[in-house]
Amino acid sequence: MSQAATLLDTRSPFGTYPAERMVRAAWRLADRHDLSKGLRRRIRALVSRFFKGPYDLEADGLKFRIYPGENYDDRKILAKGRLPEREEHRLLEPHLGEGKVFVDVGANIGSYSIFAAGLGADVLAVEANPHTADKLAFNVRANGLDDVKIVKSAVGPREDTMPLWLEPSNCGFATLVQDLTTGEWAGDWSPTYVKVRPLTAIAEEAGLNRIDVLKVDVEGFEDRVVLPFLRHADKGLWPRVILLETNCRPYWSEDCLIELATRGYEVTGRTNDNMVFELAS
Numbered sequence: 464m465s466q467a468a469t470l471l472d473t474r475s476p477f478g479t480y481p482a483e484r485m486v487r488a489a490w491r492l493a494d495r496h497d498l499s500k501g502l503r504r505r506i507r508a509l510v511s512r513f514f515k516g517p518y519d520l521e522a523d524g525l526k527f528r529i530y531p532g533e534n535y536d537d538r539k540i541l542a543k544g545r546l547p548e549r550e551e552h553r554l555l556e557p558h559l560g561e562g563k564v565f566v567d568v569g570a571n572i573g574s575y576s577i578f579a580a581g582l583g584a585d586v587l588a589v590e591a592n593p594h595t596a597d598k599l600a601f602n603v604r605a606n607g608l609d610d611v612k613i614v615k616s617a618v619g620p621r622e623d624t625m626p627l628w629l630e631p632s633n634c635g636f637a638t639l640v641q642d643l644t645t646g647e648w649a650g651d652w653s654p655t656y657v658k659v660r661p662l663t664a665i666a667e668e669a670g671l672n673r674i675d676v677l678k679v680d681v682e683g684f685e686d687r688v689v690l691p692f693l694r695h696a697d698k699g700l701w702p703r704v705i706l707l708e709t710n711c712r713p714y715w716s717e718d719c720l721i722e723l724a725t726r727g728y729e730v731t732g733r734t735n736d737n738m739v740f741e742l743a744s
Contacts, residue, residue, distance in 0.1 A: 470530060472517055473597055477526055477605040482518035482541060489514050490531055494542035507538075511632070519605075522546050525577050526605040528598065535633045536571055546574050551706060554732040554739050558676050558704045559584045566671070566702070568618050568662065568688055569680035571595060571635040573602045573611075579676070580608045587669050591617035591627050591657050591681075592637045612669060618681065619659040620691040626654035638682035640714045662692040666700065677702035680737075683714030690717055693726055701726075703742050710736040 472479070493507040515532025522540045529537035539547040546552065552575070559565060561583035567576045570588035572595065580586045580603075588603075588611055590596040596615045603611045617627060617639060629637050630650040638644070639659070644652040666674070679685045685707055693701060705728065707719060723740050732739035 470515065470517060470533075471594065471597060472528070473601040477519050477528065480517045480519045480528065482520045486514045486518060487541060487544075490538060490542045494538060507632075520544075523578075525581060527572065527574075527577075527602050528605065529572070530598070533631055533633070534572065534595075534635045536574055536635050540574070546578065548574065548734075548737070550734045551575075551737050551739075552578055554734075555579070555676055555678070555704070555706060556582065563675040564671060564673055565676045565678070566662075566666070566674050567678050569678075569682075569708075570599055570613070571680070573599045575678055576611055577602060577606055577608065580611045581606070584610070584675070586611040587614065587665070587671065588612065589614045589616060589618055589662075589665060591615075591639075592629065592634055592655075593657075595634050595637070614665055614669070615658075616665065617657045617659040618662050618665065618688045619684065620687050621659070621661060622664070623659040624656055625659050627657045628652045628654050636682055638684065638711075639687075640683035640711070643683045643711060643714050661695070662688055663696050666692075666696070671700065674700060674702040676704045676706065678706040680706075680708040682708075683711035685709075685711070686715040686717045686719045689719050690722055693722070701742060705740040707738050707740065708736055709738050 489510045493510045511532035516530035517528050519528050523546050531538040531541045536547050559579050559582045563584040565579040565584040565586045567588045570576050570590040576586045576588040625639050627637050628644050630652050679688050727743045728740040731741045
């Protein structure tokens with residue numbers, strides 16, 4: 464993380480680091496999915512050595528300072544010239560707008576939070592990785608958004624301090640689940656200790672009296688964010704809509720899907736990595 468930290472620039476004005484044509488071409492090559500996963504990984508390592516960032520660019524009309532050498536979302540924005548998870552955005556857009564409240568747990572660099580704020584929503588963005596939270600704060604300022612509040616904390620069932628596992632090639636994939644750092648996602652993981660707070664406490668401190676949309680993307684810890692909240696929060700604070708990352712479902716301690724159904728949530732959308740639930744009227 465020390466090398467990555469030296470790259471972080473949250474002071475220079477947006478536009479200081481233009482993404483030139485060669486940079487974009489190199490990252491498009493590294494993102495080619497007609498290549499094997501192993502070859503893509505080798506190309507990415509080479510491209511990261513010469514074009515690790517930062518770069519300033521706009522995607523779907525929103526401004527981001529990105530570091531493609533160390534984050535998957537940044538690479539996608541640079542390679543494709545648009546926001547990642549566009550299908551998820553399409554599913555959420557009807558539920559966002561002026562006066563809506565969007566809570567983003569696992570906010571990363573802000574591709575959801577800034578999108579929601581751009582539609583007029585009031586946003587509470589929660590990010591556990593301090594390094595990533597600083598990038599998020601820069602991107603919020605670059606877009607001139609006043610309706611985004613950032614909380615630097617992990618979210619879990621109780622007040623605690625826990626190791627957050629980080630992998631330098633994808634800092635947005637930080638996880639509190641150590642078992643996830645082996646096997647398919649094995650890499651150069653290392654822990655940093657972070658504060659963990661229940662979502663009920665974070666929401667109360669932020670003065671929330673409603674949540675229209677809750678998005679939770681915390682790499683296998685989703686159950687320990689959502690279920691304690693539903694069990695302890697006043698029902699009036701239950702989100703009308705939940706976007707839940709499910710691609711790390713095998714690492715959950717409890718199956719969120721069963722309890723969401725018993726509490727009146729219906730599945731109204733799904734993508735490869737996420738599911739959308741709406742609270743029945």
